[in-house]
Amino acid sequence: MPNLTQKEVMDLSDQLHVESTMIEKLGTYINQVTDPQLRALLQDVQQSHQRSYDTLVNQVNMASQATGSIGQMAASSVGQGQAGISQNRGGGSVGGGYMMAGGNMGGNLPGPIPGVPGIYGGSGISSSGYGMGSGSGNLSGPIPSVPGIYGSSGISHSGSFGMGQSGYGMGGNLAGPIPGVPGIYGSGGQTSGFGSGSSSGFSGMGSWMGSGSGNLVGPIPGVPGMYGSGSPGFGQGGVSGGFGMGQSGYGMGSGSGNLAGPIPGVPGIYGSGGQTSGFGFSGSSGMSGMGGVSPGGVSGHLAGPIPGVPGIYGGGGQTSSFNQGRPY
Amino acid sequence: MRPNPNSNRLSDKAICIDCLNNEKYITSVLNSHASESASPQLRQIYIDLNRSCHQNEERIFSFMQQRGWYQVQSADPQQVHQTRSEFQPVGTQQQVPGYQSPVGYGQPSGIPQSGHWRH
Incomplete structure (x- = not known):
């Protein structure tokens, strides 16, 4: 070519x-x-x-x-349930071990246009092989009389490797639905990310944070729909491994499927599928390993149902976490 | 929207909706890439990938239809007839000198809404 x-x-x-x-x-x-x-x-x-x-x-x-x-x-970037890495092994370049592909802010959209039904921010995807992938699928908010799916597929993931890089992602946030706009809001906000650090002779630190997917300020009276229902936030792990001085990895997946609260007269599913999982892993040889820390929390929280509002509230908030430390 | 009894995860329907939306998005992106490729080879690759994406789209759509998750409405026969009558006079691709467009030509009314969005 x-x-x-x-x-x-x-x-x-x-x-x-x-x-x-x-x-x-x-x-x-x-x-x-x-x-x-x-x-x-x-x-x-x-x-x-x-x-x-x-x-x-x-x-x-x-x-x-x-x-x-x-x-x-x-070409081996993707496997089931694993985040993609774009890796460039330094063919002709000295020390070129990494391909820096910052794909930030993908799929952002300030807002849909009145009278334009459609899919907004539906497939916002942001990923990067190094550093940060953030802010995909964000949408400031739907517009009255614009039915559609908003922020439905916000995906952000990032991977980082090397020394002290961190990646984080945030996807599928949505300021809030608008009265008279039925639809699915923030339903598929998904955040995944991982960071890994490895080094020889020194420390490597990987950190990972996936947060804030599918959050939604709150439904609006007279707007039936599904709110923040299916937003998983997960991360496969802050991974850190290497020789030397104490590596740490941590992963935090938080805040998926949160919803301020349903509104009277608005039947629906609220915050039902918030799912958070994360794990951190830390290992080292030669010195101490600090241990991975992985808080996974705040999923599916809901301020509280409202009298006269049938529905499922915070039904499936799930949090799991895993951490492991391997001192040498 | 019916509640999902296993509500700690996305329902099958929500997953289908999301997958279908993603395929739609990717086809539009691939179309843009194809249009903006200077390399004929790369352009052809994007066209091929686009076709594959459309096939995915079709399969997901068909599945959703089978489950009753994606209802489409038949066009109003009156609207079809009206559209047909508006565009019938075009016999050749080129206008001849002195050709008078029929009333309303160029400003069609009653065109059915795009079938893309029927929620």
């Missing part, structure tokens, strides 16, 4: 992030669905995105070979 244009490289990078996130997300869904037929369908769709990812990676590799200046992008 001849040299790519700058725009083409950016598009390829963006699309790779999209595909890797889809693969990851579908992996999560495959484990969640109850219908075997749907599970099989999602597996097929996931494989389709995996093929797309591999195809695009090949294009990048071919282009990099043509230029001779860029290393090879690893």
